[in-house]
């Protein structure tokens with residue numbers, strides 16, 4: 045099979061999964077938020093085109109979908125980086141200097157919270173308690189947690205990611 | 207589907223297998239051991255998964271597969287010393303275990319019978335102190351069972367309360383028992399759980415709902431997540447009991463999407479309970495139907511508020527609405543609904559099994575039972591503790607928590623998260639219960655307890671919480687949307703060194719208005735962190751305003767970086783790392799920082815190995 049066919053297969057597969065999600069929740073009460081969760085899982089974020097399709101298939105006004113999606117911080121309308129950095133800004137981490145860690149990462153990557161580096165490698169977000177307060181201050185890069193982080197360790201941690 | 211008799215049989219069989227975890231020695235003939243590894247979020251973050259998989263491989267390799275069982279458990283609480291491994295029945299707890307330690311544990315302890323004292327003795331006193339004053343009701347199974355195995359929950363009296371309720375009690379008996387026990391909501395407000403159920407039971411309706419609040423919004427707290435990760439069935443069983451009491455057949459657990467392990471274990475627990483017929487139609491042949499579904503939150507703090515939470519389950523923006531009508535009358539989809547916190551629910555089965563009087567005997571006059579706290583911040587033993595109500599802050603900080611690290615002084619403890627306040631050192635002997643915390647200007651909240659030392663700036667902390675509420679205000683009502691922003695701006699001005707004394711009056715005035723006029727408790731309580739720090743630490747605000755000084759050395763605009771010539775060895779590391787060329791000095795002679803060039807990035811502070819860089 046040539047590479048074009050392969051890409052087409054992937055798109056077909058993605059479309060099938062998308063349709064599966066909408067048809068599963070379309071008739072259940074309060075199904076919009078579960079749909080948004082699963083669509084975000086599928087694409088990594090919520091692209092505009094997805095809103096239009098959800099609106100058409102589920103018969104929900106676009107404005108309502110957009111209103112819900114932008115209300116909740118968990119939903120992202122922008123693509124994320126290959127590595128998503130979440131800096132815990134919970135109280136336990138904050139009193140142990142999480143604010144300075146966040147500043148340092150911002151400087152190091154030259155991006156702001158909510159943004160993605162130009163090469164698409166890192167995106168940065170601040171989150172609330174990760175439940176690892178025993179290791180405060182804590183950051184998470186994709187699923188990997190780095191705890192007891194000192195300011196001086198920041199660049200070393202970022203350099204681990206290719 | 208299982209009958210009650212079959213469930214009882216599972217209980218008997220599993221219990222006899224698990225009894226070694228309760229301190230009973232196994233007989234010498236069958237040297238069975240259970241190796242419990244904490245797989246809560248904290249320990250998972252420090253690589254306990256790798257420990258589990260290496261243990262399994264090594265145990266197989268040594269042919270111990272028949273006698274030694276590796277069990278992944280929920281959080282034991284002592285997160286600071288994690289990952290934690292316990293070997294039963296030897297009553298041996300290993301702390302700060304690394305994957306590299308595994309072969310020694312297996313070869314020396316499991317094969318050779320000699321515990322690895324290197325990993326158990328260093329912290330044995332800490333472990334003793336940490337658990338000594340605790341009393342585990344809500345956390346009874348956390349660390350004791352495999353949360354992904356319903357049989358282990360059943361072994362320790364799981365689903366026994368539900369069976370008893372369905373066969374022997376009327377709904378009003380259940381409500382009366384919960385009322386008499388004195389159980390109050392653990393989600394923040396402390397409302398009587400039995401009374402709430404009674405309201406909902408009296409409202410006639412075709413459909414009613416039982417909701418569980420697992421949105422855990424307090425940033426810096428993880429009690430509810432630990433219960434869900436360590437003992438999900440305790441919540442499901444209680445929801446079914448609540449459903450029976452109020453006449454509801456459907457429950458929803460509203461849980462944060464940021465809690466993937468908790469969600470995963472809840473899903474497993476629900477499907478296991480359905481398989482055993484403990485959820486679904488005609489539970490235990492009683493004629494009672496009840497099922498539970500999960501709804502994921504999506505990172506909005508306001509969705510912890512009950513009416514907002516219900517709007518979110520309905521698939522809308524999570525904005526609160528005016529009460530009354532209260533949810534017990536018109537809640538989810540306009541039907542009578544009760545909402546309880548995870549920890550509240552985790553107390554329900556023990557109350558029904560041991561009786562209302564047993565529970566009412568624990569705690570203080572008006573606050574019964576125990577409370578789980580997530581202790582964090584400047585404290586040695588960060589983690590999760592459950593203590594009888596009425597325990598003092600001093601006992602928590604110094605006895606259980608092991609005090610403040612680095613010989614620093616205790617300054618304050620923050621409870622109640624963004625709705626709460628700080629308790630200063632002079633009130634450290636205050637008993638922890640609903641009333642006394644309110645009296646001190648804080649509140650119980652859901653159980654976050656953050657310890658602060660002399661290096662914490664109270665103005666900065668107040669600003670931190672206000673920034674949080676500004677971010678999280680849903681925007682529906684003006685006092686909260688605009689008012690919190692105005693308070694934040696003043697605090698920001700003060701931390702920049704541009705405040706005036708009149709600003710403090712303004713802060714208090716805004717606080718009064720916001721408290722009185724906001725739509726929901728998010729706004730009504732948002733000024734608390736400012737008011738309580740103003741009450742106890744006014745002099746710190748004054749220092750920022752009048753002397754342009756941050757006594758704790760935190761507020762960036764007000765501190766000056768300097769090098770202590772006494773401590774500086776002239777190693778040159780700071781000079782090498784300063785990207786702004788602000789540090790000068792000859793090798794082996796004390797260095798100095800040029801305040802004109804210094805941008806206060808803190809790099810020299812983190813690089814100096816001799817503690818010579820100061821920020822005052």
Ligand SMILES: Cc1cc2nc3c(=O)[nH]c(=O)nc-3n(C[C@H](O)[C@H](O)[C@H](O)COP(=O)(O)O)c2cc1C
Nearest residue numbers: 391392393419422423510511512546547550727728
């Ligand atoms: C802004 C706001 C956030 C809240 N967050 C939570 C929360 O995260 N968890 C919780 O159980 N209750 C939270 N509550 C309290 C709930 O509204 C509700 O009182 C509670 O869940 C009822 O359960 P309980 O009676 O068992 O405590 C919050 C309230 C407000 C106003």
Ligand code: FES
Nearest residue numbers: 134137174176177
């Ligand atoms: S506050 Fe950061 S992990 Fe809890």
